[in-house]
Amino acid sequence: MSDTLASWNDGGARSAIIGFVDRITKAGTSDFVPSQERIAVFDNDGTLWCEKPLPIQADFLFRRLAQMVEKDPSLGTRQPWKAVVEKDYVWLGAAIEKHYRGDDSALKMMIGGLLQCYQGVSIEEFETTAGDFLRSAQHPVLKRPYLECTYRPMIELLRYLEANGFTCYIASGGSRDFMRPVTQGLYGIPPERVIGSTVALEYQEDASGGCIVHKPELDIFDDGPAKPVRIWSRIGRRPIFAAGNSNGDIQMLHYCSDPARPSFKLLVNHDDKEREFDYVAGAEESLKLAQQEGWTVASIRTDWRTVFSDTSLQG
Amino acid sequence: MSDTLASWNDGGARSAIIGFVDRITKAGTSDFVPSQERIAVFDNDGTLWCEKPLPIQADFLFRRLAQMVEKDPSLGTRQPWKAVVEKDYVWLGAAIEKHYRGDDSALKMMIGGLLQCYQGVSIEEFETTAGDFLRSAQHPVLKRPYLECTYRPMIELLRYLEANGFTCYIASGGSRDFMRPVTQGLYGIPPERVIGSTVALEYQEDASGGCIVHKPELDIFDDGPAKPVRIWSRIGRRPIFAAGNSNGDIQMLHYCSDPARPSFKLLVNHDDKEREFDYVAGAEESLKLAQQEGWTVASIRTDWRTVFSDTSLQG
The missing domain is CATH 3.40.50.1000 (HAD superfamily/HAD-like)
Known part of the structure; x- marks a missing residue:
């Protein structure tokens, strides 16, 4: 074989x-x-x-965080929205890496923001949004579709x-x-x-x-x-x-x-x-x-x- | 067909x-x-x-509650152990029926007792105990094996x-x-x-x-x-x-x-x-x-x- x-x-x-x-x-x-x-x-x-450089899902969620700031600019002064607006990938990446070292403070702040993203959204709507993103978005460094x-x-x-x-x-x-x-x-x-x-x-x-x-x-x-x-x-x-x-x-x-x-x-x-x-x-x-x-x-x-x-x- | x-x-x-x-x-x-x-x-x-007259699982758990009282007779004065020792099926059955009418007090008391039954027991041990019970016990009224x-x-x-x-x-x-x-x-x-x-x-x-x-x-x-x-x-x-x-x-x-x-x-x-x-x-x-x-x-x-x-x- x-x-x-x-x-x-x-x-x-x-x-x-x-x-x-x-x-x-x-x-x-x-x-x-x-x-x-x-x-x-x-x-x-x-x-x-x-x-x-970041999990694919993080890209998906960060784009949503950015949309939230567009609607409500006052969010842009607070984490995690601030890091997203300023494209502060160091803060964002560190949030996950700190978690592996036992410090969940930044991760919790990030998750708190992310949980607000889809509050009240139905599973069907979320399925469509996630699927559409995955089928269309591209990897920022490898420059190939995420699905590849x-x-x-x-x-x-x-x-x-x-x-x-x-x-x-x-x-x-x-x-x-x-x-x-x-x-x-x-x-x-x-x-x-x-x-x-x-x-x-x-x-x-x-x-x-x-x-x-x-x-x-x-x-x-x-x-x-x-x-x-x-x-x-x-x-x-x-x-x-x-x-x-x-x-x-x-x-x-x-x-x-x-x-x-x-x-x-x-x-x-x-x-x-x-x-x-x-x-x-x-x-x-x-x-x-x-x-x-x-x-x-x-x-x-x-x-x-x-x-x-x-x-x-x-x- | x-x-x-x-x-x-x-x-x-x-x-x-x-x-x-x-x-x-x-x-x-x-x-x-x-x-x-x-x-x-x-x-x-x-x-x-x-x-x-009671869910099969209730019979399984009540037998375990009874075993607990055998080991520690002082439990027998408290619910849900008391009802089990006294074979008070009215109290036990009512606990479940009250739940359907929005009153969870007795059900919670029962569940509290039941949760103590298997504390620390591994999933494999529980699987064996539950399987052995189901394969051997008999329905108290219908007088046929539970599996029938x-x-x-x-x-x-x-x-x-x-x-x-x-x-x-x-x-x-x-x-x-x-x-x-x-x-x-x-x-x-x-x-x-x-x-x-x-x-x-x-x-x-x-x-x-x-x-x-x-x-x-x-x-x-x-x-x-x-x-x-x-x-x-x-x-x-x-x-x-x-x-x-x-x-x-x-x-x-x-x-x-x-x-x-x-x-x-x-x-x-x-x-x-x-x-x-x-x-x-x-x-x-x-x-x-x-x-x-x-x-x-x-x-x-x-x-x-x-x-x-x-x-x-x-x-």
Whole structure:
């Protein structure tokens, strides 16, 4: 099968993945895992699509913050609106990085502003707005459509696992309802298999079937120790394959370790300055643990023959 | 197809169901609904299995409360332990019925006690305990195994919908993790398609893959207006078929009404004193709305040829 994981270079991570899949699909052996238990979970930002210089969702939300200032200029003197108006990407980026160092003050300020963005908006309206943005906006540095900032080797991996009886889920710190409009088209993952962060939602009666709207409260920030809980809550099974790229994925990767059977942990390492980005901020701990605990590290530079998907070549 | 819904009597609810399914599966018509959008949601207690004289889960939890009193007799003077020790089913039943009339005081007291039952217990232990109970305990009045207190016509309905391209979910006020150990066997519904109430869960690191344990807090009581929100959160689509039996299902049934396409609402009416139970308590509003809004009512007495499944006759 020379077509298997064709965007991956031979050896290294590719061999480890194929070896694992061969091992757990061989009926009659002690390592065999039945198909219904072949659950794989994938982080999204930095694992399935590019997350630098800022997560794609941050761009989406910042544009909305800017629209709010247009309507109410007085907001422009306060954070997070101030940073957006002044294009202060250092403040914005630092808010997320500080979070990884245990300081949530700026992140909370940002989230407070973001939650106001969609207060009272219905899930259908949000779906349309998010989908329209994702289908039209462009990456500010890579200068390609956001929908072509997905990683081709990882999409091949999703297909390869599915071809071997796996069911794949997204388990992301990003917003579930932001991703859902495009996950089927991008990854072949339908909305019911997208797990992520979410604002609080509220059901409101109306004359035609009722309506679910956004409340200005965070419900779940699906990162770190929240990930295994959300995975269990949604799936009711412990995954045997997990892929991530940051400290926020550590617990998810740990949780993918049923002592009674084989499991596979994949960490994507962003070390390719030429073709993508080269960074370890937010991934220091996970890279250390990968070494210590023998997780498989996929180096973008050396393991990936191609980095990005080119959707213009598809169908 | 004379085998279609064989436990349903001709006419009435059966004809309405078949008419709806025929209508939305005819390709090329304006009522056609693509297979991936054929989502059906089913309440569990009183819709898929018997909920009287008390929900099956209440029996499970009350036995645990009784065990707590055995260990610590001083608990026996306080509610809800007192009611359990004194077999005061009136107090226990009233706690649930009062909830439907807007008075949650007794229910909260009961839930407070119940949450203590499984504090610190892992999801795997709980799964084993719940599964063992369900596979061995017997209904106190019907004198048959709990697992044979499921409704055969409703299980036929699940299979019929699936044969017509539907994906069926349970959306229950009962505990998700209590049902999950048996839903595949009973209903052909795997754990990832079980939505329900849940206590708060917490991830704890350990040497072998980490562990998710119960906290002594209710996370979500999946009833009434919580049901549409939970359904959206899990599935990301609006159902076109919903079945329930009580006031707690009203919002779920309403939500199953996309104005742009056909939808079907089924309400099970417990009116069969001979073969099951005859009650309207907790269903008054839903029965009134069924009349007003033209939902289909399945009368157990007249629409169902057989009531209960007989698992001993199955493979």
